[in-house]
Amino acid sequence: MLSISFIRENRDLVLSGLKKKRLKEADALIEEVISLDNKRKKTQKERDDVQFTANSEAKKIGTLIKEGNISQAEGAKKKAGALKSEVQELESLVGDIEEELKLLLYKIPNIPHQKVPEGSSADDNIEIFREGDISFFEDKNLLPHWDLLKKYDLADFDLGNKVTGAGFPFYKGKGAKLQRGLIQFFLDQAEQEGYLEIQPPILINEESGYATGQLPDKEGQMYHLQNENYYLIPTAEVPITNMLRKETVREEEIPLKFCGYTPCFRREAGSWGANVRGLNRLHQFDKVEIVEIHKPEESYEALERMSEYIEGLIRKLELPFRKLLLCGGDISFNAALCYDMEVYSGAQKRWLEVSSVSNFESYQANRMNLKYKDKSGKSHLAHTLNGSGLALPRIVAAILENGQTKEGISIPEVLVDYCGFKTIS
């Protein structure tokens, strides 16, 4: 979240940022936050002063008793006792105000970077470039991946339906091998790029959910266990970034670079319809995630490097793709700047999002109290970044659809050793 001091010191910047993000009633919200914070300061000052008096009285009593001055001590006790209820009242008032303030701050999204374009929806995103020839697919009569999955018996949605529910497919045979090959390929690539591989838990507690911003707002997007207060992770970003929660790292340790493969679980409540057939949108899917922790002055350069790394992955998979710069209305709540990578799906004739690379600046770091100590010993909030490198299902969809030949599906060269086959037939 944005810190209250940042909001106070950069009011106009914050307001114009929130408007770019299309937050409704930004003025009223910021107004409320600042006046509530003024109230907090005033009340806390009062409380501290009364507490100070009470503390000094209590100390005097100790001395009086030691000196054997019992009657004076009794009198002082009465006096101090009266202060006590006053402290308690102010204390609970401060607590209420702080709670209210925190809830308001949770409602305020991160403010977008200068580079983020104006816009209200995905239509206003800016295409930075596209690569690969999509006209190649134009007049070919290609089967969509859901037909191919059935034809070659690579995945079974009915079986998933039977055993779990919609959106939980079974992968079979070469379909399963393709999944495993992709995961291994992505992890190997990430390791070569200097990311430390992490295998995190796929359940997280409530505090972790708050830290990376899934809670309290997006509670409905996560699966929540019934008999423990744990959530299934929607992305490896959550457990991996939370490794650093409440940590202060030394400046020399930064940057930190992690990668990890996990299954991801998303309820996707209410989003099922025509455009979500097959692998386009699932409740459970596999993803390799990359996470970086940086000093503020280096985070944007790092974001570019992460983006280039992910572009390279897609290029190696020989898929046509485009890179988008998300506009203010489409960028996520937590992010300051975000690139989306979309691959072209030759049969659906659509672009499919396979990666989001974002800089959260200090928004998550402030929520989770992640700091670094500079050489002079001063602490600062770090910047957190992450990106998908990559999410599997839509990559699989594009590989299948785009690789169709009369002899079967030919898979990208780079995956042959990982999968153990060249074609699916």
Place this chain on the structure above:
RNA sequence: AGAGAGGUGGCCGAGUGGUUUAAGGCGCACGCCUGGAAAGCGUGUUUACCGAAAGGUAUCGAGGGUUCGAAUCCCUUCCUCUCUGCCA
């Protein structure tokens, strides 16, 4: 899951209601000393909030309570260790 023992600063560790303003040690930083270093000596060393500053408030796993006063007593809860049980 049951029984027991614990959780104190960057680390170790003392502390069973009132100069605890958390002893002592280690580490770290700075200074003195030195030709330079070590040793020695001195000073400093959690975090957050309020304040221009002086200073104040909170913080001994977390949350409540008792008391004029809590690291210390009580309740709840989380975590760690040992033993037992169960288990891939």
